[in-house]
Amino acid sequence: MTETADPRERLLAEVAALPSMPGVYRYFDAAGNVLYVGKARNLKKRVASYFQKDHGGTRIGTMVGRIARLETTVVRSEAEALLLENNLIKTLNPRFNILFRDDKSYPYLKISGTRTGDAAASAAARFPRVSYYRGAVDRRHRYFGPYPNAWAVKQTIQLVQKVFRLRTCEDTVYAHRTRPCLLYQIQRCTAPCVGFVSAEDYARDVFDAERFLLGDADAVVHDLQAKMMAWAEALEFEKAAELRNRISALSKVLHQQAMDESSLSASDRDVDVLAVKVAGGRACVNLAMVRGGRHLGDRAYFPAHVDEGVAFHADDFDDPVPDGDAATAPSRRDPEVQVLEAFLAQHYAGQPVPPLLVTSHAVDEALVAALVEAAKTRVRAVHQPREQRRIWLEMAVKGAELALARLLAEEGSQRERTRALAEALDLAIDDLDALHIECFDISHTAGEATQASCVVYHHHAMQGAEYRRFNIDGITPGDDYAAMRQVLTRRYARLAEAVAAGTASGKHRLPDLVLVDGGRGQVSMAREVFEELGLDLSLIVGVEKGEGRKVGLEELVFADGRPKVYLGHDSAALMLVAQIRDEAHRFAITGMRAKRAKVRTGGSALEDIPGVGPRKRARLLQRFGGVRGVGSASVDDLASVDGISRALAEEIYRALH
Template identity: 50%
Template sequence: MIDSPAELPELNEAQLQRAALLDTVRLLPDLPGVYRYIAADGTVLYVGKAKSLKKRVSSYFQKNDQSPRIRLMLAQVATVETTVVRSEAEALVLENNLIKALSPRYNILFRDDKSYPYVMLSGHASPRLAYYRGSLDKKNTYFGPFPNGYVVKESIQLLQKVFLLRTCEDSVFANRSRPCLLHQIKRCSAPCVGLITPEAYRQDVHNAVLFLSGKENEVLNTLEEKMHVLATEWQFEAAAAVRDQIQALSQVQERQFVSSNTSEMDVDIVACVESEGMLCVNLAMVRGGRHVGDKNLFPSHADDYTPAAAIHAFLAQHYLDRITPTMILCSPEPDECEVLAELLSAQAARKVLLNVNPNGERRIWLEMAKRNAELAILQKKGQQADQASRLAALVEALGLPEETQRLECFDISHTLGEATVASCVVYDRQAMQPKEYRRYNIGTDNSGSAKDGFTLITPGDDYAAMRQVLLRRYEKVAAGEGVMPDVILIDGGKGQLGIAIEVMNEIGLTTPWLVGVAKGETRKAGLEQLIVPKSGNTVQLRRDHPGLHLIQQIRDEAHRFAITGHRARRGKARLASTLEDVEGVGPKRRQKLLARFGGLQGVKAASVDELVQVDGINQALAEKIHAALRG
């Protein structure tokens, strides 16, 4: 028995921290809300929601049969933060907002490289038809989302052909004085110059909306009635134009879609399958009664998640900031299905039905989605096996450490020293990791200013550019920011590799292996020489060697990423400098010119008389601009 405080055992820092954590948990309210598990360094480990914060969070620390993953997470928790909300539905919204913003390492995450595309009709008096990605504006009308950009672009081409809607930017539309090429090839009715009345254009827009809503027959009937009226009024040219619209629309109906004969509504089909230790969600989309495609998503941090829990997470994350269709077919039934349906209906301001037991045609759609998910898992497993064998072959051939997983590759791109850009691409977890790619603009002595305190280099000096990018990349890694690679690939011969060795010695990094990828004598693919300074070997693998194929894949991706960045930087610089080179055209006049004519190409195409109409441009300056851009 302990008689006095002096006899109490001393608690170490970890035990004190644990006791404080349990005290926090005991004081949580019995209210709905969101909880966040925080590590000692401030990293958010996990975000969850609860109908009762007290009961839900306490259960984590009372159970003894937690999975290894949960036990590992709880061992890292230093504190718990909570936010009380009014309802479980509100908690679900906040939970998924935080998951998207924080990407906690123990939450299942569904990531897309890009937002889903839409067909957009702008809210102008003469609406513009456009391809759109991003947040939605209430002023415009959107149709979608669609599973890929190809479907949207194809739809826009068809709508142009049938309804002749404009696709030009507003700045171009407002400053046209004559019809553009699209009008000449019968892809636009030229509302910009009044070749179609506003009433007729609005009718074409209305018909396009009906078409995008799956009501092609209604559009056909309207057009046929219009054609007959025009014919009876002896307006045969106008009737022939409507006849051409009808023929084009009839051809559209013959497109190779998986079509529905029973419904014109928008439906999403979501199926989650678990196989071979992997989860896959297949999302298929039906728009206006047509099956327009699907995509497969493989969630991150999916250990210990059931398909029902995974599909719940997907629905909550996917529809958080997107248009929700009238019906979503699901397999299996998601966890907390009723709460999800309530949330999605509230967001859409209309009834959204989660159907987990469809009949007839919809059951076939759901079975198709499940089958596609199963096939996607088999395909991904095969790709992973192929990538694993490539990496193992490379490790063996070059004598790299057996635990090698992460490779980073660098490349330099410029045009005669102009707009130099360096790229770094990352291969890890047996796949390229685009979210971890980085580009570095390299400052040259004719580009204006240095970058991040680094001195300007001589244009075209690839060695100096390589030195700068490696310093910028690995000084931060040496300071504890970022991830240390196992291997650094340098696209170049002994010169570039020598620079890399100097930089690594200067920074004090000895862990990563350096490998130079030198092109063969004829610069032909398959003849690359791999230079490994640590082993002192120069290796030329046979052309069909799996390890060489992996090197080529990473090297080519670094080259693609560098040249894309270089072209964008060069184009931006040239657009600005072309007008800057004209004496008398300062920033304000340049801005007015670009805004008036919709970009540099529009300024180039403008006549002297059109240039004079821009505020601040007189006759002499207009002639000077015209001569400079045309010369």
């Protein structure tokens, strides 16, 4: 059979050959960019519907006109299709899918080590430490959470310190203490480091803390009260008073939570409450977390591509409505339901699912089944809760409304700033959302640890994932002009080649505006670089400090010969320029300080000592807490470190004194 030369006919032939089985399909444009990822119970029927219908000038019609090829994956069930679809959405970032980005993992409260008081374990391991933790879990330790934010974890740690008095110090600090620290003095730790509490008593405190974190607070209070009465009967009134204070602190927290746990079953004390609000072309999903019956707080998520995803997904129901479901079927096409279902599928693809989900809208049963399959445990979804769960949901709905209103207000202000800057500089931009600005700054300390930063602004927001830092080498220390030449050349040399070849597009294109933090000198250097690369000089704008270097008096300097411009201290355009410039400065100086600290505390003095390689240096720094601690150590202390011989310890001591 001869292959047809018409790409559209070839695409339709592929569609006709698709199987009538469940699966996932991906659409790509001519440049290979993924446009949309979808799932279907019947691949052939679902995919064919896009090419058989007349979508007119809708978003779907625009997208269908850009489809150059498709890929499909056949699966065994609709649940498998749902899971695969949303894994691909998170990986491929399609232009026409509702997409939730979550670049931060959830924090946990961690209780490390063993709880048995085993004499064979190390001293630190026999007295577990409570700490804030974010990352992959280790089965040797206990983790509680996840928590919606770092603040919630730290508040819980403070409570655990106050009531159960568990240690929070690092193992290295714990191993070298000779007297109790301030936390013991203020009754936030029982000082196991100096033997003020036995391993058995400490293990009981750890056990009580774990029970409290798991939601069994009533039993903990009951046991503490029994111990208090026992100490009182034994005339140990000081110890009884100490337990009384602990009970009081714990009861106060439980009262503040105001949770009517009598309405919760044991399996329902871990709950995620999800409320969605859609308005102004944006959406917010507010996730409130309840663990052990305690409301830990909430976290708002704002998806990208809401308008495109909603329009596209509304047409993505390829099966007839079963009898009796006609009244409820339209709700599945509501924007709120689509956003909520997208969140559930994408969020829990990489997160543990609690046994109960309370949602503001009813979600597809197939989606819940997919979550059950992925979690390998029982999961229920309730959208019309009662009693305490209803209170939680009302709180989450209110939180979603407030967060979305705040976002729309901020975006409206930011959009106006973008428009004001485009008008002030007379930028020929048809789509303000696509206005792409890059800003550069140089930072160093008297020529040490020179770094350049490049920050990126588009779609009315700073794009942190696109920031770049450049280590500057081979220049005279402190020569900011040479540093600017180097960073601009490194940033735009390849782009200039792509522009000359006509292949620059998408993310790999020149910005619409290049800001440099500096006046005529820095602008002149940027001009030289752009002339050498053959780039448009009108892109370059310098931000020059005003009279007295006062904020609000900055002037804009142009590389193409235009006269300087003062926008006015209350100008929205200047506010945006200052925002971007300040972000470039912040990003540069934090990078420079980190680099400088690495050089200084990374053991530059240790690096010069023969026989002290990276491993031995790391052991020394970890054991003594830094170069200063190594310098304060005796020869005997140095020789006690694994891998450090007596002769090498003497050599290190001589080098540091």
